[in-house]
Amino acid sequence: MADKIKGKKIIFVVGGPGSGKGTQCEKMVAKYGYTHLSSGDLLRLEVASGSERGKNLQAIMQKGELVPLDTVLDMILDAMVAKADTSKGYLIDGYPREVKQGEEFEKKIGAPSLLLYVDASGPTMVKRLMKRGETSGRADDNEETIKKRLDLYYKATEPVIAFYEGRGIVRKVNSELPVDEVFAAVAKAVDGMK
Numbered sequence: 001m002a003d004k005i006k007g008k009k010i011i012f013v014v015g016g017p018g019s020g021k022g023t024q025c026e027k028m029v030a031k032y033g034y035t036h037l038s039s040g041d042l043l044r045l046e047v048a049s050g051s052e053r054g055k056n057l058q059a060i061m062q063k064g065e066l067v068p069l070d071t072v073l074d075m076i077l078d079a080m081v082a083k084a085d086t087s088k089g090y091l092i093d094g095y096p097r098e099v100k101q102g103e104e105f106e107k108k109i110g111a112p113s114l115l116l117y118v119d120a121s122g123p124t125m126v127k128r129l130m131k132r133g134e135t136s137g138r139a140d141d142n143e144e145t146i147k148k149r150l151d152l153y154y155k156a157t158e159p160v161i162a163f164y165e166g167r168g169i170v171r172k173v174n175s176e177l178p179v180d181e182v183f184a185a186v187a188k189a190v191d192g193m194k
């Protein structure tokens with residue numbers, strides 16, 4: 001099962017909500033032929049399907065909380081396997097959200113070659129999410145949930161970055177800059193990946 005994805009590069013794309021992960025991933029897909037898997041998008045697809053599991057997920061996500069680890073991991077692995085034949089590698093966007101998620105991913109799937117840290121300030125993320133909320137239709141792009149997501153991000157995800165810094169695979173890009181300038185830094189990190 002996970003055999004199909006052996007040897008493919010894995011990039012973790014980490015950053016706060018609204019930092020620009022999805023935007024940069026889209027550009028990496030175009031340039032490198034990687035498959036973009038956003039854990040949030042996979043979960044939202046499940047919600048949209050109207051399944052029992054989806055209804056549960058919706059309640060959790062609307063509160064700005066984290067979905068149980070096994071659920072997210074299973075969905076990511078399924079999606080990776082489904083794309084294995086055409087994929088040059090994988091961009092895992094929005095995962096791991098906490099250190100434990102990273103550890104479980106590695107046990108079950110494999111180790112990342114790079115952790116791309118898309119870094120923007122709190123006020124910038126809030127501003128972008130409020131703007132995105134005007135059109136995204138995302139139930140969690142509202143002021144109250146945004147605040148919770150940011151708090152949770154700082155508490156749970158910053159330790160993830162520290163964890164992978166210890167391995168020397170973290171590359172941080174300044175996502176306050178215009179999209180194309182951010183991408184220049186992203187491409188440099190991907191090109192320099194071992």
Ligand SMILES: Nc1ncnc2c1ncn2[C@H]1C[C@H](O)[C@@H](COP(=O)(O)OP(=O)(O)O)O1
Pocket residue numbers: 015016017018019020021022023024128129131132175176177178179182
């Ligand atoms: N470098 C940048 N400069 C200005 N706006 C940006 C930006 N990167 C992303 N955005 C915009 C696009 C979206 O409307 C919003 C959130 O971006 P996103 O890619 O959806 O973030 P994420 O996937 O990290 O939640 O911000």
Ligand SMILES: [Mg+2]
Pocket residue numbers: 021022038040
């Ligand atoms: Mg996103």
